[in-house]
Amino acid sequence: MDDRRVGWHTGAVASSRSIGFAKGHGTENDFVIIADPEGELKLSDDDVAFICDRRAGIGADGVLRVVRSQYVPDWGGDQDLWFMDYRNHDGSTAEMCGNGVRVFARYLIENGLADGPMINIATRDGVKPTEALGDGRYRVAMGPVIVDQPEVAVQPAGLEMPLPARAADVGNPHAVSFVDDLEKLDLRTAPTWSPVLRFPDGVNLEFVRRIGPRHIAMRVFERGSGETRSCGTGTCAAAAAAAVEAGQTERPVSYRVDVPGGTVEVELHDHQSYLTGPAVIIATGELILPG
């Protein structure tokens, strides 16, 4: 039997660390949530990759560490809030996670850490006011989405020609391409983009098919996580790019965005966007980290 499992039953493995976790998802973009209110837990990139490993670990697209903002060295805000320390599957950090922040809000409320229905959640992209709608859905004020000209070329495996893409900033970086057929895209390997220096820290790549005037479908290849079944910031980028492509200048304008893991709604206002979608907590348990 694996040593870590022996340790689980006997507590005899001195070199392992046992930590409580919850598992949740938003439209099947899934996360391991770890409470660390006073910022005592040091999670290396390898620790996060181990937790996210779908065979050796719990399995997830990312990790959400739940920590008071006063214990986050780089947090510049003056309020003490719950901070969502988001890590991708490979351990890298990201500024924001739109599905993660909804799951984070649900976790806070269900564990008595926040009252709701309105919670201000601190992220590396600032404070995200999040509202529990009472029906399992959460509505997040995501901030503005800034869409550029289609100046990027994205090359997925198997396509003869690169796709034109618009850069979109949702706090984290995105590039959105429009396609006629989402099913035939091969996203098992990372698409490349050019110019490479347009995104020196990497980029999330969205592929979008228009279904109706305010309805799109999307697949995504996420920076640090690969293809996922949904990306909340990506749906905001996709909706904003779709509105620009269609010349829809009226605000607010709302989009239904279908992703492989479900459906979300994106509302685009003049200087704000809102993401509404489900958040689910599916399990809690104890995790044994090696080392």
Ligand SMILES: N[C@@H](CCC[C@H](N)C(=O)O)C(=O)O
């Ligand atoms: N899945 C997330 C985005 C997570 C971060 C992203 N991979 C990045 O590195 O920017 C979402 O729901 O927004």
